[in-house]
Amino acid sequence: MTDLDRVGPGRPWAKGWRRLLLGSGMMVFPALTAVAVGGTVSGAAAVAGYAVVAAFCVCYALLVLAFGRGRRRWIAPLLAVMIALSLAALPFAHENAFFLATVVVSVVAILWRQHAAWAVATGALAALVVPWAVRPWHTGPGGFQALALVFTSLTCGAFAEIAATNTALFAARAEVARLASEAERNRIARDLHDLLGHSLTAITVKSRVAQRLAGKDLDQAVAEMAAVETLSRQALSDVRAAVTGYREATLAGELARGRELLRAAGVMADLPTAADAVAPRERELFGWVVREGITNVVRHARADRCSVLLTATSVEIRDDGTGGGPGGTGGGKGLTGDGKGLTGLRERVAAAGGTVEAGPLDPRGWRLLVTVPQNGPGREDDEGHRGTP
Structure with a gap:
């Protein structure tokens, strides 16, 4: 040869x-x-x-x-x-x-x-x-x-x-160019899935609320449809930003959106009012966790209550629902319904050096816990900017 x-x-x-x-x-x-x-x-x-x-x-x-x-x-x-x-x-x-x-x-x-x-x-x-x-x-x-x-x-x-x-x-x-192109396609697919999964769920919930109120409280129904329009515009803006790679999920913004989504779905929300306990470098990641977790609760949990607990290195989302997994199997919930949300979330967290724990609670409910290293790369730079819990 x-x-x-x-x-x-x-x-x-x-x-x-x-x-x-x-x-x-x-x-x-x-x-x-x-x-x-x-x-x-x-x-x-x-x-x-x-x-x-x-x-x-x-x-x-x-x-x-x-x-x-x-x-x-x-x-x-x-x-x-x-x-x-x-x-x-x-x-x-x-x-x-x-x-x-x-x-x-x-x-x-x-x-x-x-x-x-x-x-x-x-x-x-x-x-x-x-x-x-x-x-x-x-x-x-x-x-x-x-x-x-x-x-x-x-x-x-x-x-x-x-x-x-x-x-x-x-x-x-x-090969590097091919892998970079593939990684970019995966990033866009994951981001679009995350963005649309949350936004479309919120639009669906609010549309149902507006239908129920149409014959009882027309003004409130109109207000809900106005919120649907706002969500649709926001979803379009998020999709455009995701494609160009310039969008980010802010923790404070996702907490506010999550509170509104839970309220519209009739779920009692126990969410923090501020994100100061979280280091600035972790807030985008935790924002995605809150978005995915609350979207999952609304779509699958059939819960009465949802709580979010924030610390400097972790975010935990709990509900008291009885919902099953994708397709109603009862085997555990996949984020946003088809398991892709949890997969995308695990990829994000793994890139930050963290871990994801998701599973049922006894006697009922679901728990999602994301933890990041306390002394991970770049954490030292954040110490001087971290607010008081």
């Missing part, structure tokens, strides 16, 4: 001037071999030597073309022919034939980096030993050729490593 999976065609690094520059730059070595052929042999031997070098160049060009177009099955056969041609050039160029071996080893360093070490070692050793061992050549070890082989192949291998890293970076960047 080659490294084409990581640095193959279609990758940004393998296109354009980089590939052209690297590929054409390697043609210097066949050119040096061709010059050496003219200085070593003459006549028919020189023609044969030039033909070998030319065939090597053709094979190399075909290999670069196959690499660029993803024709993997041609890579190994062409490389094998290039090895044979570099060996065939030895009688004509002597030690300078190892310039062709430089090209071969560089290709191995790019495509089979796991085999690069032994290929470089073998090529460099051959460049040193063969010219010295063949006495008729009247030359010593090919030190220059060995150095050229080592440094060129190492450079090509480093280029391939950088290319693979860049490819991985492109892939990671695309």
Whole structure:
């Protein structure tokens, strides 16, 4: 298996001037071999030597073309022919034939980096030993050729490593963008669910109250419908703000809304009149908890009484209802009816490092408790701004 999976065609690094520059730059070595052929042999031997070098160049060009177009099955056969041609050039160029071996080893360093070490070692050793061992050549070890082989192949291998890293970076960047997009979609879906679940519940309750009052107290029925209009406008505003990411649920505002919603639903409300006991950084989170908890009470609890208890690190919502879970199973209530509210709330609280406890009370009722760490991140900054409980 080659490294084409990581640095193959279609990758940004393998296109354009980089590939052209690297590929054409390697043609210097066949050119040096061709010059050496003219200085070593003459006549028919020189023609044969030039033909070998030319065939090597053709094979190399075909290999670069196959690499660029993803024709993997041609890579190994062409490389094998290039090895044979570099060996065939030895009688004509002597030690300078190892310039062709430089090209071969560089290709191995790019495509089979796991085999690069032994290929470089073998090529460099051959460049040193063969010219010295063949006495008729009247030359010593090919030190220059060995150095050229080592440094060129190492450079090509480093280029391939950088290319693979860049490819991985492109892939990671695309994955980060995908995850960010998915997280944003989930955030919008969760926020829209939270916002509309509360607002539509309030609108439904007030609409029913207005229907009951229509034949008894027309003025009060008109007032309830005016409240419905106000809630509808507020819901629209909240949805727009959620989509743009600039809205927040304030604890004081949610307590006021919750008190009004419970009153309209005929539930006695025991809610704090202020949110000073809660650190400023927790008020938005606790606002969402109050919104979800009270919406759940109105929609599912069939309760007579609902209470909210606030401390610096917790918010607790209790009711004395008998309502069951989604679909009336009686197995426990899922916030806003389908369980998505509780899931979204758990995500919010988990992001703040807190915990959520939700379950039935004995003999009846339901309890939702959200607790955040007393010394969580950023809490120290809030100490100087915390009001008196």
